[in-house]
Amino acid sequence: MPTVGFIYPDHAAEDDYPFAERLLGYRFSLPVEHIYGTDLHAVPELLDLGSEQRLADGAALLAKHEPDAVVWACTSGSFVYRWGGAHEQVEKLAAAAGKPASSTSFAFVRAAERLGLKRVAVAASYPDDVATLFVEFLARGGIEIVAMSSEGIDTAAEVGRLSPGAVIDLAVGHDHPDADAVLIPDTAMRTLGVLETIEERLGKPVLTANQVTIWEGLRLAGDVPESGQLGALFRWR
Template sequence: MGAAEGGPLPQFRYDGSGDNARIGLIYMASSVVMESEMWAMAAQGVSIHTTRIRLPKVTFKGIDAMMRSPEIEQAAHLLGSAPIDVLCFGGTSASFLHGTAYDRGLIENLKQWAPGPLVTTASTATLAALAEVGATKIALATPYVDEVHDRAINFLEENNHAVLRHANLGIDDDHALAEVPLDEVFDFVKSVDHPDASAIFISCTNFRTVGVIEALEAELGKPIISANQASFWHCLELQGIYGARAGYGRLFDRRLAGGDQNVGNI
């Protein structure tokens, strides 16, 4: 007997629908980490929808070539045709490579190419996340080659975050970035800590991070911000949504969904 005939209501399974927030993501075609980490952090009612662009190599030349390609505009048009609430450009090094003014210009371009949704980038989200946790002087961990790592330092210091200690892994292959195991990520991030750093930032959206954030914060006693965590948080923050699951860092203290159940507007 169905509900219309006075019987019990049917029981439906959660189907991943973004009833409360749909996040649109422009992401590198060879990358795999950011989407899965966003889904891991997302409470019920938040969904992630991706369009991809090609990254030749994780070097200055390769990233710069990607950012000069018409694929970014095409991706924004495609993604903007879906009923998304916020659009995130999921490339940290790509958005900080040429400095803060470039990152801001990228956001303005994305707004023109995909009018309607709110817009952020991994770099803009990082700055907002560092402000959220009250970070000033920081430590930096990246998997990048030197020329890209140095640009990360420049971007952070340009935005008034003195980098007290830093280290990088020198990886220039996108697949290899995603293959660094979590135990190595944990040890690597610990190694860059500085007693005067108010937070540690882990850059790169194809570098596994969110699984170790809570453990790192417990061990080091300070906020840990990663590019993927910051990007997801900023998408929620822009919309005023309680849409994160517990266990992914202090950053989400104001964005946790009650009981990890369905989320809603503030």
Template sequence: MRIGLLYPTRDCGEDDFAALCRRLDPAPSLDFAYVEGDTDVGPDAAAQTAAVRALGTPGRLTAAADKLPAIPDVVSWACSSCSFAHGLDGAREQARALAEHVGVRASSTSLAYLAALDRLGAGRVALASVYHPDLTAAFAAFLAEAGVTTVHAVSADAGSDRTLAAWGGHRITELAVAADHADADAVLVPETALHTTPLLAGLDERLRKPVLTATAVTVWDAMGSAPAQSGLGTLFSAGPSRRRRSSSSS
């Protein structure tokens, strides 16, 4: 299987995606193409939101897809904020535009979260967000459109993708622990620059519930029909996605 990922910032979390794919059986091939634009616009919340919305326009995504080195079996927009900031209809439109342009199944990190929550039967979540509170609220609103309730959220307001790519496992774990809530069925960590693959099983064990990282849900959703995998947390042990119309386009 060949997965084509559209990615927002070069040399950030690509190696984490590759590490996760190497641990899968069967291991998919992985190609990246980069969406032109800039989300590193400083601390202003309104400017951050405008930047991620601009980066996620269908025209930018289809132009990036043309740079993939080969036609993939599935293409996914591997960016959390740039897909959820457009709302549920906007995320679906991104996937639809990619599917029509490339001619294969298409999804995004935000839509992958919905597919993962559906597969696990999780309707109440906590958000371990690295974003500014306004972007965290936008993610909660996106989830609410799909019938998912956010019971607790923390916002690290951590800055650029390159800053987040340098976070160590201890800092990521601290954020997930701070976000957890007794009423949450799962904890979501929405950022594809974070290196979370080595943490997947340990986070679930620590919090005694699924901890869904952006890298993990993106790859799991793209795999679609992959068998259950061990050692990668609850989501991968649950097996293939039971797809809903809201979670991808083909």
């Protein structure tokens, strides 16, 4: 069975991963191991959270699962390193794990490329300064941002407590008519259960952090399945 290991910071919405296993018919193993630091959405804390040693510790925890690929399941803890630093972060993680590796930030860029998205709206839960760094990262990846909103939520724990209805409202309320898709960049937010509802409401693709992270891991492992329950990204062949 193909196995993708995920390094997840603290605890918030990690139940999206076993939920994805179920939606994919238990054809894949998606184990999650946790590393710990502050869950504050602030640049110094995020740089510490995504540090080389913390990710090496996460890779060591995943080793028992014998993953085919490893993904750092944290958007802010990767894009905060900027484009070049995020590449270096992933290279060091791959070396520590001895497996292909990536991060959620690169997953967004590659997923947008896979769907042919050129212009997007960003509906971020982060404070404005952190959300702006995500926009800069996307732009470096060749994606035009036509609208960006930031909810100003300070911690991942608060994001993890958002109701399904609040997540839907966040996405729908921050669409833009010129956007090819809406991007929701926080792995602390449970989104897999409402993806189809949001896409139906908007009539366009929606990319969310846990969705693209899982897709990226499966891509690295060499087997992205079709699914009618994980958004346009998993329906596009």
